[in-house]
Amino acid sequence: MNTTIETLLGHRSIRKFTKQQLEPEQLDTILKSGLAASSSSLLQVVSIIRVTDKNKRAQLSELAGNQPYVATAAEFLVFCIDYHRHKVINPNVNSDYTELALIGAIDAGIMAQNCLIAAESLGLGGVYIGGLRNNAQKVDELLELPSDTAVLFGMCLGYPAQDPELKPRLPQSVLVHENGYQPVDLNLISEYDQVMHKYYAGRSSNAKQSSWSAQITNKLAGESRPHILGYLNHKGLVQR
Numbered sequence: 001m002n003t004t005i006e007t008l009l010g011h012r013s014i015r016k017f018t019k020q021q022l023e024p025e026q027l028d029t030i031l032k033s034g035l036a037a038s039s040s041s042l043l044q045v046v047s048i049i050r051v052t053d054k055n056k057r058a059q060l061s062e063l064a065g066n067q068p069y070v071a072t073a074a075e076f077l078v079f080c081i082d083y084h085r086h087k088v089i090n091p092n093v094n095s096d097y098t099e100l101a102l103i104g105a106i107d108a109g110i111m112a113q114n115c116l117i118a119a120e121s122l123g124l125g126g127v128y129i130g131g132l133r134n135n136a137q138k139v140d141e142l143l144e145l146p147s148d149t150a151v152l153f154g155m156c157l158g159y160p161a162q163d164p165e166l167k168p169r170l171p172q173s174v175l176v177h178e179n180g181y182q183p184v185d186l187n188l189i190s191e192y193d194q195v196m197h198k199y200y201a202g203r204s205s206n207a208k209q210s211s212w213s214a215q216i217t218n219k220l221a222g223e224s225r226p227h228i229l230g231y232l233n234h235k236g237l238v239q240r
C-alpha cells in the first residue's frame with residue numbers, strides 16, 4: 001500500500017462543500033494532472049470549461065436537475081469532447097465518426113479521473129455531474145460551445161463538508177474475467193445486493209431501503225436521455 005493506492009481506495013463522491021476556495025496552485029496542479037493523462041493518438045480531443053461565473057453556475061445547477069453542489073462547490077469544471085480545435089487547424093479533418101466520439105468520451109473520462117484523484121490526494125473532494133446531459137443543448141448554449149464540440153459531464157471540486165461512507169462495489173470475481181467471459185453468478189450478485197441493502201439502510205445521508213439489483217432495474221428500465229443522439233448529431237458528431 002502507498003499513498004496513491006490509499007487515495008484511490010478511499011474515494012467517495014463529495015456533495016457538500018465548505019466555502020473555502022482552492023489555492024490557485026492547487027487548481028493548477030489538478031489541471032496539470034488532468035492534462036498529463038493518456039490520450040488516444042495524442043489527439044487531445046477534450047476541452048475543460050472552468051465555470052467561475054456565479055450566474056452561470058446557478059443555471060447549470062438547475063440544468064443538471066437541481067443539484068445544489070454545482071452552484072456551491074469551490075470549483076466547477078465541465079468536460080467536453082472537442083474536435084473544433086482540430087477543424088480550425090484543418091477544416092478537412094473528419095469529426096463525425098462514432099469511433100471519434102468514443103475516443104473523446106474515453107479521453108475525457110481518463111483526464112477527469114486524473115483531476116479528481118489529484119484533488120483527492122490534496123485533501124479535496126469532488127463529484128462528477130452527468131446530470132448536465134439532462135439539458136445538453138441548453139448547457140451547450142450557456143457555455144457557448146462551437147460545432148464539433150459537445151458537453152459530456154461536469155465535476156464539482158472543493159473542501160469536503162461531509163464524510164460519507166465508502167460505497168461498496170461488486171466483488172472482483174463478478175467484474176474480472178480470465179481469458180474469456182464467465183457466466184453471471186447470481187449467487188454473488190445476491191450477496192452483493194445484501195451488502196448494498198445494508199449500506200443504503202445504514203448510510204449517514206439519504207438512507208433508503210433498496211438493493212443494487214433494484215437500483216439498476218429502476219435506472220435501466222426507462223429511457224436514457226434519448227435526446228443525446230440528436231444533440232451529438234446536431235454538433236456534427238456521431239453521424240457514421
Ligand SMILES: Cc1cc2nc3c(=O)[nH]c(=O)nc-3n(C[C@H](O)[C@H](O)[C@H](O)COP(=O)(O)O)c2cc1C
Pocket residue numbers: 011012013014015064067127128129130131132153166167
Ligand atoms: C460520469 C459520471 C456522472 C455522474 N453524475 C452524477 C451526478 O450528476 N450527480 C451526482 O450526485 N453524482 C454523479 N455521479 C457520481 C456517482 O453517482 C458515484 O460515483 C457512484 O454512485 C459511486 O459512488 P462513489 O463515487 O461515492 O463511490 C456520477 C459519476 C460518474 C462517473
